Amino acid sequence: MTMVQQFITIGICVVGTVLTRCLPFFIFSSKKPTPVYIQYLGKALPSAIFAMLVVYCLKNVSIFSGSHGIPEAVSIIVVVLVHIWKRQMLFSIGAGTVCYMLLVQFVFTA
């Protein structure tokens, strides 16, 4: 990728992000009430989207080859257990990441 292509790529990220953050303010005037269906989606979507994003992060994991997704599975279990235990976002993320790094660097060395 050339430098110009890099700038265009970053620019698209900016424009896309600004668009999703600003669009509702342009579409739904604060003078009129928001449609009920949109209100429903606003409440129902977050869980579905976060579940989708977890799957997105794991999209390149293959159960049938390489390390069979074991480091990912173990580290996610660590994140979940530590988080239920301490409820400290930072600590849970740190513990899972360290666990994953140790596993892929020392146990499941390709």
Next chain:
Amino acid sequence: MEKNRVVMKALKTAFPYTIPIFAGFWFLGITYGIYMNVSGFSFWYPMIMGLIIFAGSLEFVAVSFLLSPFHPLQVLIMTLMIQARHLFYGISMLDKYKNVGWKKWYLMFGMCDESFSINYSAHIPEAVDKGWFMFWVTFLNHMYWVSGATLGGLVGSLMTFDTNGLDFAMTAMFVVIFLEQFLKEKKHWTAWIGFLSAVTCRLLFGAENFMVPTMIGILLFLTLFRKPIEKEGGFL
């Protein structure tokens, strides 16, 4: 002088709310900066991207955009897919971001998950200017992120330990955000709809093309099951 006092008072009220974000953003920001650095980018990249994109999850994904062949349409679609949740933050903030003057533009630009969460949920005292409070929350978060990303980009080159697997921090972040959401809910209909749509589409369409069908599937099932979900309270 009176205006200065109002602005400073809002800053003092806003700052304590942002302390946890400071810790989180420095950790993730530094991680992101290091990740950019070990992927071969100078610290200018995480610094400027942190400043003008200001969206943690997308910026991690943007590293893979920059390392792949140039494909603007795919970048736009991925960006809109990852950021689509902001549409719903915006819907929730239509009233709160009213009557704050020029600051509204910056509040909309900087409405990341964390700024949205604080500005949506904080009980701002009557005596504190709401517009300036929300401005400072957004601005402080923004600066934490930019400084963390820059620092990571700078010290990444001094790192002597093996950073393989560091990018798992992004996965862990989403797992925690998802878990927080999951633990708050009474029923988990919408979480299952998202999870099963994504897994099914990943298996059917492959790793590179499953996000658009997943979003369509989620909208479809949320619409089909609207009645039972609303009746059962399948979300918070």
